Amino acid sequence: MMLRPRQSLLVERSLAALNQHGNTLSIGPTGSGKTIMLSAVAGSMLVEPVAKACILTHRDELTQQNHVKFGRVNPGISTSIFDAKEKSWSGRATFAMVQTLSRDDHLDSIPGIDLLVVDEAHHAAAPGYRRVIDQVLTRNPKAHIFGVTATPSRGDGKGLREVFSNVADQIMLGELIASGHLVPPRTFVIDVGAQNELSCVRRTAADFDMNEVESILNKTLINDQVIKHWREKAHGRQTIVFCSTVAHADSVCQAFVKAGITAVLIHGELSSGERKSRLSEYESGCAQVVVNVAVLTEGYDFTPTSCVVLLRPSSHKSTLTQMIGRGLRTVDPVEFPNVAKTDCIVLDFGTATLMHGSLEQEVNLDGQLCNGEAPTKDCPSCHAIVPLACSECPLCGFVWTQEEIASGVLDDFVMTEIDLLKRSNFLWCDLFGYDDALMANGFTAWGGVFLMNGRWHAVGGGKNLQTRLLAVGDRTVCLARADDWLNENESADSAHKTRRWLSQPPTEKQMLYLPPELRCDFGLTRYQASALLSFQFNRSEIRRLVTSANDNYQEAA
Known part of the structure; x- marks a missing residue:
């Protein structure tokens, strides 16, 4: 198995940063192949026959996925698993669940680790992860810490600077769209008379005040306009709607159903069984629309989804990218033989894309592949070293203005279709x-x-x-x-x-x-x-x- 050239470049830059700093974070959005890349980095760090690595995740399915793909990238390296069912350090690469490994009685079992890989590294600042990271560094102060994530910004606003001092590389969403690994979004920003009010909503520590957002957007006239514009621009498309609160989502779902459009409601207060049942209705086509509150933002991929409706703002661009990313994956024609998907319609009834900029206009240096080190800059807030193309610091959340971004060498580059x-x-x-x-x-x-x-x-x-x-x-x-x-x-x-x-x-x-x-x-x-x-x-x-x-x-x- 081989890596794409862009994946190989991220691996090279990550290895260089690990050798220089002892730790690094690399960012790759939906469709970039994070598991393949972290496997290649780990395999390269295990050249010495006595070296050991641990790949840390927080979900069973991620542990299994990482284990299988690591074996394809590194067929000659022995592996083992440390989770609720198995507890073995026998392999040179061990795949561990953080919930299990962070317990007191299991922390003591950690051997000398040369490389700790933190998958979904935006969780690295959480207490369980810190316990594992601190123990690894206690056992081996020279251990390397490598993080990979699609979305570095945490919901609680806590930065990752205490774990990572730098960002080795960031594959931009625009690159994957330009290279054909994701479909392009077609974004429509629709003012239903609420943009001025939304621009004044106060921010909490984590995000905008969603109760204020609900009071502005959860109105019958606005919901009727949502249905009207959806019918005009996205009728017939499998659609995910993101709302501010459960009450807001319930009203929007009822509006779709009242209009004769099959829809289901998903939120965190439902049982796991009920969520699965309702998602099954959506994925089977019995429901055309799924309305949710902060449940489908991360980690949900139903590739026939080709419309995303934004009925909430986002203070973090990474959250916006996550929401829109749910509709950007390409479709396997064997799995879905009658689905023709060439783009994703994004209907923004708030201010999210206005605040952060249209994703398909993302400016980046790596749209034109170049070898060697990524051009970097220092974050003025946390002093981390980050790629020059960053508009938001992945480690602390500092946001550069468009003028500051344009003042660099980026103004000579635009996203073009990659050959x-x-x-x-x-x-x-x-x-x-x-x-x-x-x-x-x-x-x-x-x-x-x-x-x-x-x-x-x-x-x-x-x-x-x-x-x-x-x-x-x-x-x-x-x-x-x-x-x-x-x-x-x-x-x-x-x-x-x-x-x-x-x-x-x-x-x-x-x-x-x-x-x-x-x-x-x-x-x-x-x-x-x-x-x-x-x-x-x-x-x-x-x-x-x-x-x-x-x-x-x-x-x-």
């Missing part, structure tokens, strides 16, 4: 010269993107791999998914685009199987012949998958 054909680990071939069928090959797998009736389709296959449909939609999204398929199933040995043999003439065996018209192409290379043969040998299955998908999407439309 995956150049950035890919693999060499992509335009099979027929019309830019409507492209393929790339490894030793085991192949990936291709094909245009049919104005819609792109990604297909992947290989030796002992079932040929399957990977994505349907925009060209960039399909290229990203096909490229990921190759990364998942190949190694660095099969990917180098500069290998000399790639440009050599086709072999006699290749010539034997090539169509007669191509045998006279004296400019054909061995690699191009390989791509053409992969297409020829799999043509019928590729055609079946692409035609079937195209038919399904036409029926759904």
Whole structure:
């Protein structure tokens, strides 16, 4: 398995920061592949045969996910688990639950750790995490502390500066949209006559006063306007609505139902079973809208969601990013064969996007991939070293003004579509010269993107791999998914685009199987012949998958 080039860059920068500072935080939003990257960092730090690492999480599913993906990235490193069921330090990498490990009787069992990885590191300032971190450093003062998170800002406003002195790298949401790993948001800021009042709402220690927000937005006339604009701009889309309070959410949910739109209500006062039951209604399509209060902000992903409605402000940009991120993931066409998703509609009836700026206008240096160290700046509030592109300090929450951001070197950079054909680990071939069928090959797998009736389709296959449909939609999204398929199933040995043999003439065996018209192409290379043969040998299955998908999407439309 290989990392995307942008993932490799974050790993390099994280290792450099760990060597320099002994600790660092790296940030990657939804879709960036945080588990893969933290596994690569940990694997690199375990080069010494006696070195040990601990990967700390707060949820069972994260522990299992990290354990499985770590094994794929680092197949030669032994692992063990320390949680409520298993308590073993036998592996060189141990995956631990913080709730279990932070207990007094378990803290004493921690051996000498060389690297502690804190997943979802915005929790690192919490007491349970601090107990573990302090114990690790007591046992080994030279232990490295590495944190990864999508959203560094904590709800209680407590900074992470006491754990991390610097931020090694930050993959911006805009980068993942530009590279096709997320769909773009289309944001509509709609003033229903409440923006002036909302701009005066007082802030609490954690966020805006949501009771004040409710008193402003929870009105029948406003709820009717929400339904009206949703019907105009997002009718038919699976939708998540974010509200200020339970009473507000209940009113909004009733407004949708009264308008004949199936909707369910989710909030923290419901039992776990009831929440699962209502989410099941949403995910099965029985309900088109789910209205929630601070429950679906983090960690919930139902990829067919293609509309997010904001009926609350947010004092932290990271919270805004989390909410909108719920609708940005791409769709697996095998899991959801009739869902066509090319963007996410964001309907902001408050002031969140006005306050923080439209996400698709995010300015960043790394939209154009560059190697080496990330340009940095010092936070004037907590003095942490952070990437130059940060508009909000990930460690203390300090916010730079737009003028301060523009005063740097950032004004020469804008987010542009990333050319995956150049950035890919693999060499992509335009099979027929019309830019409507492209393929790339490894030793085991192949990936291709094909245009049919104005819609792109990604297909992947290989030796002992079932040929399957990977994505349907925009060209960039399909290229990203096909490229990921190759990364998942190949190694660095099969990917180098500069290998000399790639440009050599086709072999006699290749010539034997090539169509007669191509045998006279004296400019054909061995690699191009390989791509053409992969297409020829799999043509019928590729055609079946692409035609079937195209038919399904036409029926759904």
